[in-house]
Amino acid sequence: MTATAEALATPPTAATPDHSDAYRRRRFWNWFPLGLTYATFYMGRYNFNVFKGRFAETFHFDKAEVGVIATAGFWTYALSVILNGPLADRYGGKRAILVGAVGAAVFNLAIGAMFLTGWQTRLILSMSLLYSCNCYFQSFGALSVVKVNTPWFHVRERGFFGGVFGIMISLGYTLALTVGGFLLARFPFWVVFAVPSAALLVMAAVDYFVVRDTPGSAGHPDFDTGDASSGDETPVDLKYVFSKVFTNPIMLTLAAAEFCTGFVRQGLLLYYTEFLGEVHGVKLGSSLFSLASTGITVGGIAGGLLCGWMSDRLFQSRRAPVALLFYVGQALSLLALGLTRDPRLASALVGFSCVFIFGVHGMLSGTASADFGGKKAAATAAGMLDGVQYVASGFTGFGLGWLLKNHGWQVWTPSIIPFSILGALVISRLWNARPRPAAH
Numbered sequence: 001m002t003a004t005a006e007a008l009a010t011p012p013t014a015a016t017p018d019h020s021d022a023y024r025r026r027r028f029w030n031w032f033p034l035g036l037t038y039a040t041f042y043m044g045r046y047n048f049n050v051f052k053g054r055f056a057e058t059f060h061f062d063k064a065e066v067g068v069i070a071t072a073g074f075w076t077y078a079l080s081v082i083l084n085g086p087l088a089d090r091y092g093g094k095r096a097i098l099v100g101a102v103g104a105a106v107f108n109l110a111i112g113a114m115f116l117t118g119w120q121t122r123l124i125l126s127m128s129l130l131y132s133c134n135c136y137f138q139s140f141g142a143l144s145v146v147k148v149n150t151p152w153f154h155v156r157e158r159g160f161f162g163g164v165f166g167i168m169i170s171l172g173y174t175l176a177l178t179v180g181g182f183l184l185a186r187f188p189f190w191v192v193f194a195v196p197s198a199a200l201l202v203m204a205a206v207d208y209f210v211v212r213d214t215p216g217s218a219g220h221p222d223f224d225t226g227d228a229s230s231g232d233e234t235p236v237d238l239k240y241v242f243s244k245v246f247t248n249p250i251m252l253t254l255a256a257a258e259f260c261t262g263f264v265r266q267g268l269l270l271y272y273t274e275f276l277g278e279v280h281g282v283k284l285g286s287s288l289f290s291l292a293s294t295g296i297t298v299g300g301i302a303g304g305l306l307c308g309w310m311s312d313r314l315f316q317s318r319r320a321p322v323a324l325l326f327y328v329g330q331a332l333s334l335l336a337l338g339l340t341r342d343p344r345l346a347s348a349l350v351g352f353s354c355v356f357i358f359g360v361h362g363m364l365s366g367t368a369s370a371d372f373g374g375k376k377a378a379a380t381a382a383g384m385l386d387g388v389q390y391v392a393s394g395f396t397g398f399g400l401g402w403l404l405k406n407h408g409w410q411v412w413t414p415s416i417i418p419f420s421i422l423g424a425l426v427i428s429r430l431w432n433a434r435p436r437p438a439a440h
Contacts, residue, residue, distance in 0.1 A: 042172025085383025295351015
């Protein structure tokens with residue numbers, strides 16, 4: 001571990017509070033609808049993953065051309081999530097997620113309307129622009145969830161929250177696949193975008209009436225969460241959040257690790273349906289495709305819960321050791337996925353890989369960001385980590401798409417695995433790092 005990390009690797013000082021049953025119930029009714037809202041964000045973003053293969057086939061586009069749309073969305077999201085994090089820290093996570101949900105709903109409707117009216121002029125450009133606008137508002141999702149939930153969970157409870165965050169990510173992706181796949185098989189393109197839009201608006205209404213930013217605003221006492229904001233009375237402004245996040249050596253190391261996560265995660269999710277179809281003959285709607293898509297959900301949930309439990313129980317709320325183990329798991333499972341010639345095993349390995357991919361993502365973006373950003377800068381921290389992840393994701397659009405177009409599927413997993421290995425090396429530098437309370 002580096003000297004800088006050593007200096008910041010002090011254990012949290014605040015004891016884990018003994019929460020009342022009433023508090024735990026109210027906390028559930030705070031994070032559960034918020035998590036469902038985040039799942040609908042995924043429905044309105046990853047519907048593109050479901051639809052892009054049929055879209056390319058219908059309008060005769062290749063993988064690199066369709067990849068331009070994905071890259072435009074990923075990089076818009078990456079820039080936006082970094083810029084919007086300080087706004088959520090300043091104005092509150094609840095306001096931020098309401099803005100995001102309504103905006104994403106509007107632009108999903110706009111994409112649907114384009115296909116409903118039969119628009120076919122400059123489709124790549126039109127889809128890139130509208131999908132990018134959608135991704136701007138999508139960027140409020142993850143950082144808002146982290147911002148709202150950070151004051152409700154002590155640092156020693158956040159491994160659990162990281163697991164819950166992973167579950168919501170998995171649930172959202174599954175909703176996008178299952179609902180989107182069902183709609184795509186039976187209805188015109190526009191329906192694939194209209195249904196997530198309706199779901200987003202419903203959950204925005206629920207959040208408006210149910211979600212509260214802090215325990216105090218819900219009638220329960222606020223408490224010392226034991227994170228990097230503990231004992232810090234500095235007013236929250238742009239200077240504060242930038243100093244807490246963008247000049248913090250641990251946050252910068254976490255960002256480098258999440259860059260690796262982004263390439264691995266989207267490198268798998270963006271192309272696995274076409275890989276299974278073209279290499280193994282697994283068709284959309286088949287039992288083996290269901291095995292893969294269900295495996296993503298089950299694997300993501302298992303990975304999130306296991307990662308959180310191991311972090312809190314085995315490593316005293318240190319996040320890096322578990323992340324390192326899961327990066328190694330990514331590399332091994334992706335290696336097996338690329339080597340197997342059995343369609344059943346390939347379908348199963350897609351979900352198994354997601355145990356390690358989603359586990360790391362939830363741990364770093366959902367938990368470590370709250371720990372080291374603290375409740376005052378949690379949204380900025382989550383925004384930076386999620387943003388860097390989507391910078392890397394952008395390269396899986398046109399970049400990995402170009403490789404697959406020109407060199408075929410034999411380069412797919414060999415192009416992804418090095419990022420898992422690099423992620424393990426980067427995160428190993430924070431082996432003993434914990435947040436240092438300001439009062440320390």
